[in-house]
Amino acid sequence: MLLDQMTSLERMTAYNKGEKVDRLPCIPSVGNGAARVIGAKISQFRNNGALIAQAQVESYKLFRYDVVRIFTDLYVQAEAMGAKVVYPDDETAHLACPAIGDISEVGRLQPPNPYKDGQLPAFLQAMHIALDKVGKEVGVIGSVTCPFTTASFLIGTEQLTKLMLRNPQAAHKLCELSLEANLVWAEAILDTGCGVTLSDPVASSTIISPRQFREFAFPYIKRLISYINSRGKSATLHICGKTHKIWQNMVDTGAACLSLDNVIDMAAAKEQVGAQVRLTGNVDPSAIMLQGSVDDVKSAVVDCVEKTYDAPKGYIVSSGCSLPTEVPFANIHAMMNTVRKIGFPVTKGKLAEVKQNPLNGC
């Protein structure tokens, strides 16, 4: 493995100030794949903050990327509010059943107590441990599943999307309730000293229209981010799938960084909103990171960097979404090493050189 010259915190601090760094920041978005680093099964993470922290810290130490994210799946908050989640032996959890079957039951829903409900306390414990172990050298963040997506887990995606058209007030009520849940969860995360990252996959234009995004997702994300900002922290906002028609709205939420899916064109994003907001993305987590070769990873990273490195507000190399669990370590190393070889400042010459030469000696 090639060695970095700076710690991640040194790098991010310098990069934010526009000063010289050793390489572009790079975040391969390792999720449950961290279990593979310590030889654990994913089901062992359940309610086990110490193990989640150990896995994420060891994964960071192995690959040396630029954030430690305490994350297993998107359902942690919805579960703490009554949604039923299935935990397979060694695969990522999935939603079995929303918290309520019908909007008439909405009165049953309460924002969770982050110190008591579901797995939330275990996640807070994991954040404390990770901060303690590596917080001096790398940022540690907790993950918040945004109001619209959380609402979809509380009542089911089909029901929520139909409510938007048939009973918009009810849909707003669910989003409002989810925002309240998000706010107490974000507060608890921020109180540990961690930062926050936001995901709103169901608000994607692959599912709902830009107009629906502006009505049912945007105002709630904006209020969430304004709270995070009031605590002195910035937020990255990730939305999967198509987003090109809502980029400006995403900027207007107050997010400091937009994390974009591999289906979108980073050059177009840079052109449209790169002067207002930092961008991160968007190597294909499945076709390239999971199924591709080391060389495919290298080409894809060079391609992303070529399109985005000169974005005025900066660029962080990353995968277009969380990595699938079984992404080969070699491909994660290849992503990091490509970024190391490209170095800083990024030049056309350097990109051409990295493109031509194999990634050997890494």
Added chain:
Amino acid sequence: MVVLEKDTYFQQLSDAVVEMDEERTASVAAELVEKGIDAFEAIEQGLSQGMARAGKLYEDEEYFIPELLLCADAMYTGLDVLKPHLKSRGKSKGKIVIGVVEGDTHDIGKNIVKMMLETAGYQLIDLGRDVPPQRFVTVAQTEKAQMIAAATLMSTTMNGMARIISLLTEAGLRDGVKVIIGGGPVSPAFAKKIGADAYAANAIDAIRVAKELI
């Protein structure tokens, strides 16, 4: 004159579906049955036609998933009214077994593909979500289906798709059963790699692919 009247009803039915209007779809359907208009034609030229238009609006990004779901609700409401009056069943264009592979419980995409294929004239056997590979194969065999359509949103479950194909081959059924796959993490390249017959990018694409293969 009768032809004209019939066409007006079909147009109204189609419009009611596109406009997501369940009540109107039901009332137009009931009215045309009363007039003695053929229920099968009404399904084909009214309801299916409406869903095809909704599908086009979806492709053009005028409609999104929420609108498609409500068009489908209207379409199924109309179908409930018309079905008891079907004199002759139209010939099904083919039988397709559909499901979300084991380990994944996202089924909104699958439901839309199912509904679009149904309205395009195929007979669908829906296995639901979290379906083990063997079950796709067993049902395809017992139902003599011409195609399996497998979906996933989770990369963790992609191997289940490859398993469907190897199980089909082991059972000696591969030649008679086409396999199409779709969903977020899969791609045309992945379809090729596991030996699937095709990849479908969305519900409309699935109809195109089904027409080609069956």
